[in-house]
Amino acid sequence: MRFFIGGRGSDMGGEGVGIGVVTAGEADSPLASGALAHRGDAVEALSPTWLTRHPSAPVVYAALEGEQRVAAFRRTGEATLEPIGSVEAGEAVCHVAVAPDGSRLVASCWGDGRVVHVPLARDGRLGEPALAPAARDPYRPADPVSSVPGDDAADPVAAGEDPADIAARLLRQASGEDEPSLPDWSGAVDLGALVSGGGDPSRIAAMLAGTDDGSDPAAELRALLGGRTGPFDDPAVRGLLAARAGTAPDAPDPSEPRPSRAHAALFLPDGRIATTDLGYDLVRFWRVGPRGLVPDHEVVLPFGSGPRHMVLHPSGFLHVVTELSCEVFVLAQGPDGRWSLRAGAQTGAAEGDAAAELAASRDGRYLYAGLRGSDTISVLRVGGDGDRLERVALAESGIVKPRHHVLVRDTLLVAGQGSDEIVSLPVDERTGFPGRVRQRLAYPAPTCLLPVA
Secondary structure (H helix, E strand, O other): OEEEEEEOEHHHOOOEOEEEEEEEOOOOOOOOOOOEEEEEEEEEOOOEEEEEEOOOOOEEEEEEOOOOEEEEEEEEEOOEEEEEEEEEOOOOEEEEEEOOOOOEEEEEEOOOOOEEEEEEOOOOOEOOOEEOOOOOOOOOOOOOOOOOOOOHHHOOOOOOOOHHHHHHHHHHHHHOOOOOOOOOHHHOOOHHHHHHOOOOHHHHHHHHOOOOOOOOHHHHHHHHOOOOOOOOOOHHHHHHHHHHHOOOOOOOOOOOOOOOOEEEEEEOOOOOEEEEEOOOOEEEEEEEEOOEEEEEEEEEOOOOOOEEEEEEOOOOOEEEEEOOOOEEEEEEEOOOOOEEEEEEEEOOOOOOOEEEEEEEOOOOOEEEEEEEOOOEEEEEEEEOOOOEEEEEEEEEOOOOOEEEEEEEOOEEEEEEOOOOEEEEEEEOOOOOOEOOOOEEEEOOOEEEEEEEO
């Protein structure tokens, strides 16, 4: 199989000179288990760190991260490309996604948070870019409102208050209890149970983060708990409460400004588009309007999780890997078309890890998350209809800083940005487990692997 390879060039401290060509075994084979070979460069370009292709036209698109542009290249042969134009995107543009019908692309910019819509001509040429509306940090407190004496709701979180007491106090406000009742975690309800009962985790997260829209959060929590006063217990919620109260070690302060960091886009079957904002812990959903992207709604993930990349399961669930917390979350679409958080799973990351790419097996039964730091690949089994995740393996990637990986049938190819190499690992399609490195190839600062016919 043939691959186009993106990587960092001299403008970003790398030694790459453009989009490279690598083969795994026979170039025209649908398999990728054979020997890896570098076949030269298809075209010169400065730091094409992300690559994707047009669904029908012979065109490849690159995020030129250092130049802050998206470029288009026409294929002139099996392993050659020629530039056919570029457009401005934004600071540290790091991802490009193309619509299944080839009508448009969406670029995501890590440096300034921009989400950019670019219409495409029939031949794949780039049109005029349009900026989408900027994101707002859902955890940043709204403008303060003057307090009313005796109104407990006017001061939702007291400095240094214990996280468990926050949830308990919210519930006391609804029940009218005078004395605090310590939470009994043994009988608590987890976040998954709340979702099953109709709760929207994004809404819960927003309430507990102090960014409520004016409704009664205590009443909503009480209703979700079926009238009980015991709070629910979930690691994500406990972490959120701890961060909000300032009781967690080195907890970030949600009141401090954070940068927006758009990181990826995914076109959905209904024509809408999902994008991640790693800096604001958001998955944003968009409709396409006459002048670009129109906000539809958004899902708030736990504070500090950092959503990065997404994979759509065949059943319709959306799987999202988070760079900072190294988790994989499941988002589900409701009857009204709105998405919400359904479940999540840990990847088994070591302290200090940062998650990178998320890839799925052909049948959707397994997910593969790259972990930079421990330099491992976490394997998660997908259960139910795609709404349940379970970590089943943690494999050595065989390289340093696994920035990107692709699964081609029974072979996992991994780009080692930190060790200047590409490796392939065999995968047992029955169990999903990767084996030890089978093939290894020296390659300067690879960041993206694009299979091409």
